[in-house]
Amino acid sequence: MSSAADAEYDKYARLLAELHEYFTTRHRFKGRREIGSGAYGAAIAYTETLTDGAGEGGSRNGNGDTGQRNTAQRTRKVIAKVAFDADSDASVANEAKDLAAVRGAEYIVRLLYEGPTAAQVLSRRTLVEDPEEHGDWETILGRFIAAGRRIPNRVLWGMFLCCEFTEGGPEP
Numbered sequence: 001m002s003s004a005a006d007a008e009y010d011k012y013a014r015l016l017a018e019l020h021e022y023f024t025t026r027h028r029f030k031g032r033r034e035i036g037s038g039a040y041g042a043a044i045a046y047t048e049t050l051t052d053g054a055g056e057g058g059s060r061n062g063n064g065d066t067g068q069r070n071t072a073q074r075t076r077k078v079i080a081k082v083a084f085d086a087d088s089d090a091s092v093a094n095e096a097k098d099l100a101a102v103r104g105a106e107y108i109v110r111l112l113y114e115g116p117t118a119a120q121v122l123s124r125r126t127l128v129e130d131p132e133e134h135g136d137w138e139t140i141l142g143r144f145i146a147a148g149r150r151i152p153n154r155v156l157w158g159m160f161l162c163c164e165f166t167e168g169g170p171e172p
Contacts, residue, residue, distance in 0.1 A: 079130075
């Protein structure tokens with residue numbers, strides 16, 4: 001490996017270590033499995049621990065009672081995405097904007113957190129997504145085919161809107 005490639009790899013490794021440190025110490029994230037990387041950034045899978053009745057961040061018991069906490073715990077899979085460099089920050093911001101634009105028609109992922117607050121702590125723009133259960137198109141399609149059912153229009157339109165806005169389609 002050349003020295004330029006070594007330097008790039010070291011920079012990438014430091015960024016992933018920074019991301020891991022942030023989410024495991026400031027949030028209830030455990031584990032770390034890199035699920036992909038590309039020209040703009042990387043995606044890392046974590047398991048987040050929530051308390052039953054907790055809201056998005058899992059930090060409250062959900063009933064407004066601050067005196068007594070519900071200690072029953074559950075987990076969910078989350079994906080943290082981080083931009084590799086300043087040029088890639090715009091790509092992560094665009095993805096967050098696109099996911100926000102199709103909120104309510106989310107069949108694949110749901111945007112949980114987009115990092116303006118984390119940007120003050122992390123060196124690169126970051127977002128966290130909640131992959132919906134059975135949320136890949138192949139699984140959804142397979143279930144309808146196996147059941148001998150037609151796919152409802154609301155599902156088709158939701159997928160169309162997700163694809164349209166992801167590809168830079170018209171503004172809603």
